[in-house]
Amino acid sequence: MNHQALVDFICNKMSMSHIYQPLLIKALLESGGTSSIRQLAIAVLNMDEAQIAYYEDRIKKMPVPVLSKHEIIEKNGDFISLKYSTKNLEEKSEIKLLCEQKIHDFIRTRKGNEFWDRFTPEPIPGDVRYEVLKRANKRCELCKVSEGDSLYEERLPLHIDHIIPRSKGGSNDIENLQVLCRACNQGKGNRDSTDFRK
């Protein structure tokens, strides 16, 4: 394919439902023309605002408060700093190795498997999500708070909850899904399989 044909495809023929196509072409170009699927997936992940926002949220809620409490790190606005530094390469590599060992041990246990299942869930298809929200009148099925309810903003946003958790084999079937606000969802936790749709 020559340059003009590719330009023509990008400008006139590429019909987009997401950013994947231009992202893929750009990533392939940047990697010299060929890339593994995994490298491409990483390139996509780096551009996926929803995923990035999700991990930003996880980082802020999970490791940052705990590590701050132990005075390992400090948070300054959007910046996180390690309250430790060393010029000694041996010390540095020891810390890195210990962290890698901890990650490895964690993943090997059953708890680790559940953790990863929750971390990389198969997304609920858009039409299923829509049906579940419609069925619940876009309200939390436990406390009835609705999106845009400014009085109870701290309970939001609404989540699609798996009645039987994914880590226990719960599916994306519409019958296994219910709408819960953030607060009710947190209260419920991952171990509870209560169906609140009444």
Ligand SMILES: [Zn+2]
């Ligand atoms: Zn609620």
